[in-house]
Amino acid sequence: MKTPIQKRAIATRAKLIDAANKAIAAKGYGALRVEDVVQRAGVAKGTFFAHFRDKDALMDIIIGNEIDRFLDQLDATPPPGSVEALIDRLTPLTQFMTHERYVFDVILRHSGAAASEEVGPIAKTFERYIMVLAPWLATASFRKDVDPWLLAEGVQALGIQCMALHFCAIHKEEPMRERMNRYFSAWLCPSTCTKEKTRH
């Protein structure tokens, strides 16, 4: 249901989301089963799919919510004065996004766009992320030759790459923090970074 009209539908939807959150708290995101959710909520399976297009749509909502909470934190924070400080600010969100492989996959799948044409919750948080970062990056210590929006988009893209490599057997040895530092420094402060062999 896109627009629940009756009160009971709203209540059912809330029950389902609540049940899902509890199931996740108990067993993690990847282990979530629709069957478990509907049982906890005390409704039939069909009801679930009357409220959410599919399981992924529920994950989109729940994870999107979670990311929004992190963005609320960031929003209430003064701009970082350095790449290091920027990484510090982003760390909680980064850790959430990588704390479970399944979560990272869901986020990636929804980051660009929802499966359909409409923009889902996670995609919206990616927009919001840009809007939070852009003003930060308009700050003195970062490069001024390109639009802060573009800078923010770059931080997003490079950050995701860092997280992806974090799951990778080949690249696991380098701590994510260092990798982010390399990437972000090169992206945000091109003039000040010195040439150094970074591997091999």
Place this chain on the structure above:
Amino acid sequence: MKTPIQKRAIATRAKLIDAANKAIAAKGYGALRVEDVVQRAGVAKGTFFAHFRDKDALMDIIIGNEIDRFLDQLDATPPPGSVEALIDRLTPLTQFMTHERYVFDVILRHSGAAASEEVGPIAKTFERYIMVLAPWLATASFRKDVDPWLLAEGVQALGIQCMALHFCAIHKEEPMRERMNRYFSAWLCPSTCTKEKTRH
């Protein structure tokens, strides 16, 4: 079977991959069904999973193969002298990666790493991609203040972001080519890019 010893096992594996390729040719990647593959190959379903951990592992192999073909092309090409030329070189691969949403998702899922600890075919092509691009980016027209390897990794990350946005309802209006140009120019030629408002 990681290491098929008997000849028939090798033949069976080949039959399966061949059948899968035919099924894909007929209906596309996203519509591939294991049932269809084993029927075409004339084997039981269990045999499929004796040869591949899961359906995703098969897709990893087949899509990895395809990407490798594009990399072969790139390998036989002289370094691009400009961002525009770079984008031109990458276009066929970019188009393949985005020609089906499902394909892009599979690639993303395997790009960082295989689900397990071992490095899968697609992950290997991402390594190879870096090795092809790095020498290109060591060329005169691109920035020299950072390691070409890092430059290549950045092109990869930013390129993927462009593709992800290509699927996104919000960003669809801007052609991928232009977006890549913005990203790559800022990344590869920081000194020469002029500040310009790029949106809003």
Place this chain on the structure above:
DNA sequence: TATTGAAATTGACCATGGTCAATATAAAAT
């Protein structure tokens, strides 16, 4: 060539996401 142990294959079976015609409930109209 008969025996035997490992490799390969089989297919019935399971787990889980998702569908839909039928039914029940709420709210509006008479």
Place this chain on the structure above:
DNA sequence: ATTTTATATTGACCATGGTCAATTTCAATA
């Protein structure tokens, strides 16, 4: 109150990926 219409819910059913004990085939060896 009764009827009517739209909304919400139900649960049997389906589609598809994946498992595994049993069976067959291969090839090495006596």
